[in-house]
Amino acid sequence: MTARVVAMAARRTGGALLAACVILAVLPAVLELSSYTHNQLTLLFITISGALAWNWMGGFVGQVSFGHAAMFGVGGFVAGRLMLSLHLPPPVCWVGGAAAASIFALGGHPLLRLRGPYFSIATIGVGEASRVIFTYWERFTGGSSGLSLPIDADLKYRLYWWALVLAGCMAAASVAIRRSSFGLKLLAIKADADAAADVGISATFYQDLIFVLSAAVIGLSSGLYASYQSYIEPADMFGFERSIAFVLMAVIGGVGTALGPVLGAVVFVLVRLYLLSSRPDLYLGLYGGLLILIILFEPLGLTGLYRRGQRWVRRASGQAPGGAP
Amino acid sequence: MTLLATRGLTKRFGGLCALDGVDLELGEREILGVIGPNGAGKTTLFSLIAGSIRPTSGEIVLDGQRVTGRPAHLCVRAGIVRTHQIVRPFGNLTVFENVLVAAMHLRRTAASHARDRAAEVLDFVGLADRRGQYPATLTLAGRKRLELARALSTGPRVLLLDEVVAGINPTEALAFTALIRRVRDERGISVIMTEHVMPAVMSLSDRIFVLDRGKPIAQGTPQEVVANPLVVTAYLGTSAGEGAAP
Numbered sequence: 001m002t003a004r005v006v007a008m009a010a011r012r013t014g015g016a017l018l019a020a021c022v023i024l025a026v027l028p029a030v031l032e033l034s035s036y037t038h039n040q041l042t043l044l045f046i047t048i049s050g051a052l053a054w055n056w057m058g059g060f061v062g063q064v065s066f067g068h069a070a071m072f073g074v075g076g077f078v079a080g081r082l083m084l085s086l087h088l089p090p091p092v093c094w095v096g097g098a099a100a101a102s103i104f105a106l107g108g109h110p111l112l113r114l115r116g117p118y119f120s121i122a123t124i125g126v127g128e129a130s131r132v133i134f135t136y137w138e139r140f141t142g143g144s145s146g147l148s149l150p151i152d153a154d155l156k157y158r159l160y161w162w163a164l165v166l167a168g169c170m171a172a173a174s175v176a177i178r179r180s181s182f183g184l185k186l187l188a189i190k191a192d193a194d195a196a197a198d199v200g201i202s203a204t205f206y207q208d209l210i211f212v213l214s215a216a217v218i219g220l221s222s223g224l225y226a227s228y229q230s231y232i233e234p235a236d237m238f239g240f241e242r243s244i245a246f247v248l249m250a251v252i253g254g255v256g257t258a259l260g261p262v263l264g265a266v267v268f269v270l271v272r273l274y275l276l277s278s279r280p281d282l283y284l285g286l287y288g289g290l291l292i293l294i295i296l297f298e299p300l301g302l303t304g305l306y307r308r309g310q311r312w313v314r315r316a317s318g319q320a321p322g323g324a325p
Numbered sequence: 326m327t328l329l330a331t332r333g334l335t336k337r338f339g340g341l342c343a344l345d346g347v348d349l350e351l352g353e354r355e356i357l358g359v360i361g362p363n364g365a366g367k368t369t370l371f372s373l374i375a376g377s378i379r380p381t382s383g384e385i386v387l388d389g390q391r392v393t394g395r396p397a398h399l400c401v402r403a404g405i406v407r408t409h410q411i412v413r414p415f416g417n418l419t420v421f422e423n424v425l426v427a428a429m430h431l432r433r434t435a436a437s438h439a440r441d442r443a444a445e446v447l448d449f450v451g452l453a454d455r456r457g458q459y460p461a462t463l464t465l466a467g468r469k470r471l472e473l474a475r476a477l478s479t480g481p482r483v484l485l486l487d488e489v490v491a492g493i494n495p496t497e498a499l500a501f502t503a504l505i506r507r508v509r510d511e512r513g514i515s516v517i518m519t520e521h522v523m524p525a526v527m528s529l530s531d532r533i534f535v536l537d538r539g540k541p542i543a544q545g546t547p548q549e550v551v552a553n554p555l556v557v558t559a560y561l562g563t564s565a566g567e568g569a570a571p
Binding site for chain 1: 375377396397398399401402406407409413414415416417418422423425426427429430439475476478479
């Protein structure tokens, strides 16, 4: 019986996801969006993919990375370099960036022996080291003045759909992983890596795998971002603020939940847009305050609030309360 | 017929020799009790056999195959599984999912097969009606049953039980003793157990293996072992008037 309920919920989520993607796909044609809105939505889709990819690592397997900007930077600059030096078509460059980010993540294998705060601190180190190294590697990244990529207005317009497809696939993949046996193993590793090994789950293998997958998506989204900006510089691509943004979006939306980071990314992007234009002085302070409130009162973020609301409604309507925490 | 054997198994932590040249044999469908005072090396022995840590020297052989130094998850695939003295359930998974995830380590295992096995094992340990609950809602005895279920779900040939009876009330302990006997009788699994609760280990074990300060000092049937003066000395010490043990 439970299996059928789960399958029904899966079909419902899948249907909702598909509907949302279809609506967003036809939106520009139906509403004749201003180019500002069109561009902001493109950026939002790219951001959502990144937040979901971070959550695979930080949420599903519980390894909180403060260095995902390093993978973002590597993916973006490799994609940019491929465009500039080899004049390959953009999608090929994006895939190249994704591959480079994955290989970079494989190099991070020794870090995965660390767990909890030790892993987090090490990722800060790797992130900052990469930023410095790539800033000084002028022949590759153009140094602090960055790279200007060939501008293609038509591609920038079409990026909306590329980014939407990526975000949609990422959302579907997140739900699928969360419900699969693979996802169950990741959760077991998150709870206790040694106990997981004692029931036959190789913590090392699955952590490496999810790390590489997460990096690939980060790299891919970074390639799209590079094409969108048509100008990239190490300080932005590798910036610590970018690493923090991944963490914030997942925490706001609900760490470890399948789709929470989508919500988190939407709120994050909206709040940032508003604050940067009206109160830039409050920008980081507000995120800091938000983070404290969420961790203190609702560790599952917006998803947690939503579930709490659901339970409250169910209780108010007189049904038996649900048991799962 | 020997299923599992260790030869000269030794583990040093820096200058401390936690285990020194242990030769141990476990037969098919045998229950072997490992006893010894605190710090004798019982848990170290388990950690070595289960692959949680690597031995300094010596060998572990399962059914003619060397498994020395294999990481824990490969030991599980070979058929050796352990439970922990302090239970370690996956707190973010339900009771059923805890057991299910342990049934999935075989790559070719179909999902439905793993579910069937998990359900069967939960029924076997008497937790079938708790499958949707989270481990935190179980009593300690319940969590110990869960720990056992998770281990059984991996389909082991050798089960290492680290103080499963300790810390639960006498009624539960009695039920648990019966359960361990059924693990051997109905599922054909060989068991090595350490235990401080003597009635449990004495009534269950076919043979007892005694460790003291990392060294094996005696082995034999429960009756032989309790009568052995070396064992008595290890547990109780000697009085001031007596000399060292013979």
